[in-house]
Amino acid sequence: MLIGTLEDWDDREVSAAEVMGQIRQLMAGIPNVRAIPVMRSTIGGRSEAPMQFVLGGGSFDQLVAWADVIAKQARDNPGLRDVDIDFNQNQPQLEITIDRERAQELGISAEEIGATLETMLGGVTDTTFMERGEEYDVFLRAREDDFTSAVDLASLYVHSHTSVHPLIVMFTVPLGICGALFGLYLSGETLNIFSQLAMIMLIGLSAKNGILIVEFINQLRDQGWTFNEAVLEASALRLRPILMTALTTVVGAIPLLLASGAGSEFRFSIGVVVFAGVTVSSLLTLFVVPAMYSLMARRTTSPDHVSRQLEKLLTQ
Structure with missing residues (x-):
């Protein structure tokens, strides 16, 4: 979460709503990032969306189905923005079984295989770089198009080096x-x-x-x-x-x-x-x-x- 403070009314020519619109356009071009600008409440307390719906149902599948319907209708309304569902389903998982005997024959440990999978699929922060006095993290990860199914893991290689x-x-x-x-x-x-x-x-x-x-x-x-x-x-x-x-x-x-x-x-x-x-x-x-x-x-x-x-x- 990032908190920004605007300049005084007399020192700027745009309103807070216009600034939020500019931020929304800038953040929309960043991949894998969902940014929702919210204006701080003027009477204290935490900032929340001005309109919220709470759904109840018999099962999670039913709730997700109705939430999708409501969200689609809300996004079609030009008067509503930043429509979001705060229910997150479990991420898809893939169970990998390592052939330890074959890995031992090749001189590769299970830790090295796990570290390679973590880097290629999940991503790691490998190093940093400086730009105009600011330090930024370098996030290393494979392209999503390279690993879209379990079959693509066959092209993943581990190289093991000795110290x-x-x-x-x-x-x-x-x-x-x-x-x-x-x-x-x-x-x-x-x-x-x-x-x-x-x-x-x-x-x-x-x-x-x-x-x-x-x-x-x-x-x-x-x-x-x-x-x-x-x-x-x-x-x-x-x-x-x-x-x-x-x-x-x-x-x-x-x-x-x-x-x-x-x-x-x-x-x-x-x-x-x-x-x-x-x-x-x-x-x-x-x-x-x-x-x-x-x-x-x-x-x-x-x-x-x-x-x-x-x-x-x-x-x-």
Whole structure:
């Protein structure tokens, strides 16, 4: 419910009834929204419709039938507006039985299936966005035309992702931090605000190398490579791009190390963190990430494994 206050009579040129008509026209264009503007009572108490009918009968079906007849006649009367029935029948429901054995074979839990159905059919508030200083919710839901019957649920897919792969990527962050601290120790620098800011930038640079290796391993596994072959091939093919990006970053930090003049001590702290952190992180990532992937992700499936299994089942 929204409550709006009009300006003083002397400051506006339209009446309250005209404002209600404008609101009614604006709200009519919003889908899935039924808005009924009501003028507040001038003598206190809650606002109610100026005309109400109370129906009584032997059954709910009979009440609904007569209410529809009265509402139709009232809507045909040009002198009446915002005709509404305050009786709400139960919403249609669909009972879904999950084949837990088949879901377990595909690596999908019942919670993931329920969350997918809730998102596609009911809708959830996923995030927000800012527009002219106001924050608005982003409501995520499938189009109503896509799911009009129970048969349409057959086209609903659940993709299940593991949290092991992001965890492996996060192992690159301590490598970069340790390298940066080692560089500060050798250079005699302190952990000041500038070196801390450089470490924040270093986290992104370090994680990038891990993402390159893990993502390429998953792509090879999706193509049918065995686990060990995918790990070895991805590590070898990603060696050159990782070394090239690390070399360009390290060379770019050299002017900060050689800086002189006012403020050079601050630039030197940033240069030490970037130079030492990227060097150590890039070299160790080439060995640590493949090793951790072999230890932690051996029991996981490739990202497209569930999709391939579903396609195979649908073609049978």
